Amino acid sequence: MEPPEIITVDREQVSCDGGKGALGHPLIFLNMEGKGQVDCPYCGRRFVLKQDAAAQ
Template sequence: MQPTETIQVETETVGCDGGGGALGHPMVYLTLTAGGHVDCPYCGRHFVLKEGAKTSHGH
């Protein structure tokens, strides 16, 4: 089994399609938690907020 891919992002909402083109999965939009991370329920990619990036949680 391949290790889960970690992707650093600068926005609190991210889109994931599995990155495999036609072999990926449907596009889903995910919102980072207050802790600055979220996992894709389809492929398990782990999205984390890039150090120093700011979100508008609690706007």
């Protein structure tokens, strides 16, 4: 199953709140841990590290 949304980011550490204001979910922080991508366990958004971004 494909993620509902794919977001390209510059850092391995990201945060997600579902993006729907009060209809979203609690703010959580996610770490890619060198994998280059991470999925939000609440809403399924996939955060993908840009190819040219250095791991931070």
